[in-house]
Amino acid sequence: MSEAEAEERASVVDPDDERMIINMGPQHPSTHGVLRVTMELQGETVLRSKPVIGYLHTGMEKTAEDLTYLQGPTNVTRMDYAAPLFTELTFSLAVEALLEIEMPDRATWIRMLMCELNRMSSHLLFLATNGMDLGAVGMMIYGWREREEVLRFFEKVTGLRMNHNYIRPGGVAADLPDGWQEDVQNILKVLPERLEQFDVLMTGQPIWRERTQGIGVITTEEALAMGATGPILRSTGYAWDLRRAMPYLAYDQVDFDIVVGTYGDTFDRYAIRLNEIRESMRIVEQCLELIPDGPYRAEDRKVTPPPRARIDESMEALIHHFKIFTEGFKVPPGEVYTAVESPRGELGCYLVSDGGPKPQRMHIRAPSFVNLQTLPHMMHGGLLADAIAVISSIDPIMGEVDR
Amino acid sequence: MTESPASVDEEIESAEQDMPEDDVERLHGSAVVVNNNQTVVHTGKAEYHDLIQSLNDDGYGVCVDLCGVDYLGNDTRSLPVTVTAERFELVVNLLDVQASRRLRVRVQLSEAAPMVATITDIHPGAEAMEREANDMFGLEFEGHPDPTPILLPDDWQGHPLRKDYSMGRIPVQFKAVDGR
Numbered sequence: 053m054s055e056a057e058a059e060e061r062a063s064v065v066d067p068d069d070e071r072m073i074i075n076m077g078p079q080h081p082s083t084h085g086v087l088r089v090t091m092e093l094q095g096e097t098v099l100r101s102k103p104v105i106g107y108l109h110t111g112m113e114k115t116a117e118d119l120t121y122l123q124g125p126t127n128v129t130r131m132d133y134a135a136p137l138f139t140e141l142t143f144s145l146a147v148e149a150l151l152e153i154e155m156p157d158r159a160t161w162i163r164m165l166m167c168e169l170n171r172m173s174s175h176l177l178f179l180a181t182n183g184m185d186l187g188a189v190g191m192m193i194y195g196w197r198e199r200e201e202v203l204r205f206f207e208k209v210t211g212l213r214m215n216h217n218y219i220r221p222g223g224v225a226a227d228l229p230d231g232w233q234e235d236v237q238n239i240l241k242v243l244p245e246r247l248e249q250f251d252v253l254m255t256g257q258p259i260w261r262e263r264t265q266g267i268g269v270i271t272t273e274e275a276l277a278m279g280a281t282g283p284i285l286r287s288t289g290y291a292w293d294l295r296r297a298m299p300y301l302a303y304d305q306v307d308f309d310i311v312v313g314t315y316g317d318t319f320d321r322y323a324i325r326l327n328e329i330r331e332s333m334r335i336v337e338q339c340l341e342l343i344p345d346g347p348y349r350a351e352d353r354k355v356t357p358p359p360r361a362r363i364d365e366s367m368e369a370l371i372h373h374f375k376i377f378t379e380g381f382k383v384p385p386g387e388v389y390t391a392v393e394s395p396r397g398e399l400g401c402y403l404v405s406d407g408g409p410k411p412q413r414m415h416i417r418a419p420s421f422v423n424l425q426t427l428p429h430m431m432h433g434g435l436l437a438d439a440i441a442v443i444s445s446i447d448p449i450m451g452e453v454d455r
Numbered sequence: 456m457t458e459s460p461a462s463v464d465e466e467i468e469s470a471e472q473d474m475p476e477d478d479v480e481r482l483h484g485s486a487v488v489v490n491n492n493q494t495v496v497h498t499g500k501a502e503y504h505d506l507i508q509s510l511n512d513d514g515y516g517v518c519v520d521l522c523g524v525d526y527l528g529n530d531t532r533s534l535p536v537t538v539t540a541e542r543f544e545l546v547v548n549l550l551d552v553q554a555s556r557r558l559r560v561r562v563q564l565s566e567a568a569p570m571v572a573t574i575t576d577i578h579p580g581a582e583a584m585e586r587e588a589n590d591m592f593g594l595e596f597e598g599h600p601d602p603t604p605i606l607l608p609d610d611w612q613g614h615p616l617r618k619d620y621s622m623g624r625i626p627v628q629f630k631a632v633d634g635r
Binding site: 106111114118279280281386389422424455 | 491518552559579608
């Protein structure tokens with residue numbers, strides 16, 4: 053545009069037109085990482101908005117093509133850093149589907165136990181950040197404290213608080229440590245009381261309700277058209293949960309309820325996550341009772357490394373160990389899509405193998421990436437102050453959005 | 456995955472009557488195979504949009520995933536005899552939330568013209584995914600409402616997930632150790 057043109061255009065602007073375009077983020081404390089939202093405002097009302105993403109894009113799908121299947125989980129676990137075990141799980145399930153190997157029961161149940169604990173820690177993180185975004189600053193400390201209880205258990209089992217690389221193709225990295233039952237029972241003992249406190253702090257509070265009820269409403273049809281899954285879809289009253297609709301692991305053997313909302317607003321999405329913690333606790337309790345004994349990974353020496361002690365006495369064990377950790381195991385050619393219900397919705401992995409030890413293509417269907425598309429729709433016609441509440445209620449994890 | 460081949464079979468039968476005679480199973484005129492218990496429909500770019508529309512009418516109303524694949528240098532791919540292999544594939548995962556079943560559509564796209572009609576008019580949720588496929592593979596979606604880069608910077612050259620896009624490397628500088 054030349055200067056003359058610009059001047060001409062500036063002169064025809066309606067002086068009563070108070071619309072303006074502002075950028076929120078990418079550096080904003082309540083955008084959960086580096087999310088930028090471009091908004092067109094009329095006074096305090098949001099007319100149009102557009103999430104601008106990609107600030108955290110690190111090419112993880114390209115990286116995956118350069119890692120063996122055994123190294124794969126170290127990569128994917130860094131996508132959704134609040135719920136890393138789910139990405140490891142969906143990747144491992146995809147590899148196992150191509151390998152066509154049977155999983156020992158104990159491995160399946162350990163995976164389920166760990167994933168449900170992870171769902172609890174992820175939702176507790178949501179409660180912390182959601183509370184902070186809406187002005188309940190104390191909630192940030194409480195949510196983080198409760199999450200730490202779970203992370204401490206993860207550290208004991210996997211060695212790390214986050215980015216565990218615990219669920220691997222062929223099973224899990226290690227058996228649960230001695231005395232794990234007491235640790236889990238301790239978590240289950242302290243949490244219900246704390247969740248009651250959250251109810252007192254937030255759920256019943258008139259200020260909290262006014263800040264969340266009727267804000268960012270979405271209908272079932274809109275959510276399905278946008279591909280939104282997880283708490284966003286369930287908040288509209290549609291009981292869609294992959295654990296129930298298309299059971300994987302051993303979810304068909306445990307008893308739990310799907311929590312649904314009614315109005316599809318920010319409050320429903322908050323309440324669903326709070327109550328899903330309670331449902332996850334029910335599943336964890338049943339895991340404590342029902343978890344079987346046996347091997348914690350597939351006894352297939354082409355896929356899982358032999359026990360350390362065997363390496364000293366068996367030549368074959370040494371060869372298998374060496375092959376797995378240098379070249380990696382080969383996966384038959386083919387393509388597969390697996391999906392699990394992560395705390396944010398359907399987390400899928402599309403895997404293409406060319407018969408070699410590294411994937412030809414590894415694509416993660418990230419729920420946050422798809423759910424974020426509903427943002428302009430939820431914010432339309434709302435107040436600028438409510439935009440924060442709506443972004444927070446989607447619970448996007450930018451590592452997963454941008455990958 | 457709880458695919459239900461039985462219910463798909465019914466549809467195949469009903470669609471089969473006016474189809475050419477070969478031993479390839481068909482759904483709305485496109486070849487169907489079952490891989491690892493998952494139903495996969497192979498199609499070309501001309502039939503793609505109509506196929507998605509017909510499947511949408513059949514109940515596959517949610518587009519859960521859409522991504523590109525580059526098959527450069529991969530000769531292990533098995534395709535039905537009616538499908539001509541091309542370098543790129545567009546893979547669309549559809550979900551039927553009423554009947555709890557999934558279906559995957561694989562579209563062959565040539566290297567010379569990796570263009571295909573957008574499905575955002577049927578599934579608005581495919582918008583971000585199509586933009587991502589455009590970024591990563593250079594697949595073009597005709598009629599897309601906002602064909603701008605989504606994950607890559609606006610001035611990025613090339614399409615990183617193509618197999619002939621080399622990985623950038625920064626050479627490691629080793630310092631000389633004293634006393635050796």
